[in-house]
Amino acid sequence: MKMASSVSKVKLLDGNKRLDGRGFKDLRDLKITAGVLKKAQGSAMVEWGRNKVIAGVYGPREVFPRHRTDPYRAIINCKYAMAPFSSLEEHGRAGPNRRAMEIGKVAKHVFENTVFTNLFPKTMIDISMEILQSDGGTRIAGITAASVAVVDAGIPVKDLVQGVSVGKVEGKLVVDLGKTEDNFGQSDVPAIVSLRSKEILLYQMDGMLTKDEIHESLDLIFEAAKVVRQKQADALKEKYERIEENVASEKPSGRSEQGEEEVM
Amino acid sequence: MIVDEVKEEYVKNLLKKGKRADGRGMMDYRPISVEKNYLQNAEGSAFASIGDSKVLAAVKFDLVEPFKDRPEEGVLMVNSEFTIMAHPEFESGPPNEKVIELARVVDRGIRSAEAIDVKKFFLEEGKAYGLFIDLWVLDHSGNLTDTAALAAMAALRCTKVPKYEDGKIIREEYKGPLELERDIVTSSFEKIDGKMVVDATDEEEIASDGRLTMASCGNDMLCAGQKSGRAGFTTDEIMGVIDIAFEKRKELMKFVK
Amino acid sequence: MEETKRILLPGDLVAEGPKRLDGCFVEKGNTYAAVVGILSGERVIPLKGFYVPRYDDYVIGIVKNVRFSGYEVEINSPYYGTLSSREMREEFKVGDVISAKIMSVNEVNDTELVEPRRLYGGEIIEIEHVKVPRVIGKNASMLAMISESTRAEVLIGKNGRIYLKGGDVALASLAIIKICREAHTSGLTERVKEFLEKETGTKIGAPAREREEGEAPENREVG
Numbered sequence A: 001m002k003m004a005s006s007v008s009k010v011k012l013l014d015g016n017k018r019l020d021g022r023g024f025k026d027l028r029d030l031k032i033t034a035g036v037l038k039k040a041q042g043s044a045m046v047e048w049g050r051n052k053v054i055a056g057v058y059g060p061r062e063v064f065p066r067h068r069t070d071p072y073r074a075i076i077n078c079k080y081a082m083a084p085f086s087s088l089e090e091h092g093r094a095g096p097n098r099r100a101m102e103i104g105k106v107a108k109h110v111f112e113n114t115v116f117t118n119l120f121p122k123t124m125i126d127i128s129m130e131i132l133q134s135d136g137g138t139r140i141a142g143i144t145a146a147s148v149a150v151v152d153a154g155i156p157v158k159d160l161v162q163g164v165s166v167g168k169v170e171g172k173l174v175v176d177l178g179k180t181e182d183n184f185g186q187s188d189v190p191a192i193v194s195l196r197s198k199e200i201l202l203y204q205m206d207g208m209l210t211k212d213e214i215h216e217s218l219d220l221i222f223e224a225a226k227v228v229r230q231k232q233a234d235a236l237k238e239k240y241e242r243i244e245e246n247v248a249s250e251k252p253s254g255r256s257e258q259g260e261e262e263v264m
Numbered sequence B: 001m002i003v004d005e006v007k008e009e010y011v012k013n014l015l016k017k018g019k020r021a022d023g024r025g026m027m028d029y030r031p032i033s034v035e036k037n038y039l040q041n042a043e044g045s046a047f048a049s050i051g052d053s054k055v056l057a058a059v060k061f062d063l064v065e066p067f068k069d070r071p072e073e074g075v076l077m078v079n080s081e082f083t084i085m086a087h088p089e090f091e092s093g094p095p096n097e098k099v100i101e102l103a104r105v106v107d108r109g110i111r112s113a114e115a116i117d118v119k120k121f122f123l124e125e126g127k128a129y130g131l132f133i134d135l136w137v138l139d140h141s142g143n144l145t146d147t148a149a150l151a152a153m154a155a156l157r158c159t160k161v162p163k164y165e166d167g168k169i170i171r172e173e174y175k176g177p178l179e180l181e182r183d184i185v186t187s188s189f190e191k192i193d194g195k196m197v198v199d200a201t202d203e204e205e206i207a208s209d210g211r212l213t214m215a216s217c218g219n220d221m222l223c224a225g226q227k228s229g230r231a232g233f234t235t236d237e238i239m240g241v242i243d244i245a246f247e248k249r250k251e252l253m254k255f256v257k
Numbered sequence C: 001m002e003e004t005k006r007i008l009l010p011g012d013l014v015a016e017g018p019k020r021l022d023g024c025f026v027e028k029g030n031t032y033a034a035v036v037g038i039l040s041g042e043r044v045i046p047l048k049g050f051y052v053p054r055y056d057d058y059v060i061g062i063v064k065n066v067r068f069s070g071y072e073v074e075i076n077s078p079y080y081g082t083l084s085s086r087e088m089r090e091e092f093k094v095g096d097v098i099s100a101k102i103m104s105v106n107e108v109n110d111t112e113l114v115e116p117r118r119l120y121g122g123e124i125i126e127i128e129h130v131k132v133p134r135v136i137g138k139n140a141s142m143l144a145m146i147s148e149s150t151r152a153e154v155l156i157g158k159n160g161r162i163y164l165k166g167g168d169v170a171l172a173s174l175a176i177i178k179i180c181r182e183a184h185t186s187g188l189t190e191r192v193k194e195f196l197e198k199e200t201g202t203k204i205g206a207p208a209r210e211r212e213e214g215e216a217p218e219n220r221e222v223g
Helices: A098-114 A138-152 A179-184 A211-250 B002-016 B097-112 B144-157 B202-207 B235-256 C129-136 C138-150 C169-181 C188-200
Strands: A030-034 A042-048 A051-062 A075-082 A123-133 A162-169 A172-175 A187-194 A199-203 B032-036 B044-050 B053-064 B075-082 B122-124 B127-139 B160-165 B168-177 B185-192 B195-198 B210-218 B221-228 C005-008 C013-015 C024-027 C030-033 C037-040 C043-046 C058-066 C070-074 C080-084 C097-105 C111-119 C123-126 C153-156 C161-165 C219-221
Touching (some): A030 A138, A030 A211, A042 A138, A098 A187, A123 A138, A138 A162, A138 A211, A162 A179, B002 B185, B002 B202, B032 B235, B053 B144, B075 B144, B144 B185, B144 B210, B185 B202, B210 B235, C080 C097, C123 C169, C129 C138, C129 C153, C138 C153, C138 C188, C161 C169, C169 C188
Parallel strands (some): A075 A123, B075 B127, C080 C111
Antiparallel strands (some): A030 A042, A162 A172, A162 A187, B044 B053, B122 B127, B210 B221, C005 C037, C013 C030, C024 C030, C037 C043, C058 C070, C070 C080, C097 C111, C123 C161
């Protein structure tokens, strides 16, 4: 929700510092864990500032209902849901609302781009993002988690995607808006990118920005995405490295294994 | 899912030999863990896991209008959702009968035990605190009832009541901890080919003919019960279950306090 | 001889120039990873994935539907296999566990099965199919070790489904789970050997010994 005037009710900047002490380009604390659920084929937990988001993936699997089957590629379902207890304020209502449906749709397009859907015709991939605690930037946190979950499921993708929101508060462009900045700032632009192809896969904007500000904000988004990608990469590798460490500490490593007869 | 039917055979064959697939005894729980204050936005919360089953319970206060027949009382509501990531067969949509049953059984345990005094939630004419408990199932490997009940009780035990000033709730400022009269825990048993096991896995649940859940609110007091599924239970079976439920209470209470 | 191993993530550059590698794709003339995998020397070994039917694979499936023309068989994949009645010498019913060979897969992954054989009395477990080569081991050495020490019959389908019967099925399962968890590490065969010897209290014959194809009928990789 944007305030129309550029004078916000809450003072959002103090010199070069934001409300929570961050610099304009600083991200909030971000922690990502891959493979947090047992039943889901792929899963991830993202704790971003106060946001707590969990994503789960099933598929490719048989299409249900049958009539939705695409003979040439996998169809992707993407669900975004905010738990009624996720807000600091009131207890919300469970069930889909229009905002959630819109976010589910634009998130789906991200995965339609990056997943090799043509390799799995006549199947369905279900991605679900559950916002357990919200504090601004939940759709970005959700898709960042979903991207890790899709990879954790072993579904082949063109890239590990991620994003950040950039916004304008009191005339200055800032990265990774918190809830208050989102509510009282002048503009909010959540975006998801692929660093490898340098493409923007999700882009939504509200508020008012000049052309130069939009250009600058895109640069800021790509820059911040690198930080997020590193965390995603660490999360995915950590699973395997932890096992290696445990194994190495049990016994000094013997000869390296060349036991694989064939691959996939 | 067809693979379930094959697993069901295997579960039953093992039980004939008095064994369970994961090597547990018939009356053993899987490893349990509870993390309180998992969330900061909620006034109380706990993340509980029993084996691989995981449930997040959250407690939120909100302003409500008291019910007409109880105009000077607050309101207690327990809801549940089986998120679609928790199991490949969970579908999107309004809660189905299993989801509702779980919420109502946990609700009944808390309400019958009079654990929470809702009269204390009355604020002023036409306004009271509603206490909303949400049971969010994130991973289903069986026995969601006991996992949810454990999460709920642990969440209540770390819940703080927010301040109320000038007709508004002041979030993140508290009157004090939620006062609780009693602690509730549940134990659920599945009857498979006539044999009883506690804390069933989802594979054991598929093989099951019926379930009996007992809730206790003291060392010799029961406050809720639910029998589900088509099997019948004899008096002896029910009394046996009650004995084990009290025994298990000691173990489970360690995670609530 | 230690080979350098590196964990790859989707989008990581694997090689300059177009290469045909498992779990990779080529874009603008360069090769990138599409899944999480290990780059071992020149090979890419995916660490996770799910089974897509391939010609000539032996699989373990479960009959899920009986049709007039034949059977639909669930093969631990988003795709199921069909078994035509003409191929059948015996009748199956829903829920039967069978081994079969994939006769054909078309471009939309419609799969036909042949040489069905009913398996009964055992247990099935599922593992990620990318780990199957590890469970089999070089010259089926890992598989032989499990069979010998647990005395279980172990049939492994390329689709990541394993049929276990007789002997200490629980121990065989545990050994298989251990192999899957530690599939990307070195020294695995030694550790599994020690694990099995410790659990059973008996020694196993040297795992590096070459085995003839078709030796020791209790342990078999299906295909």
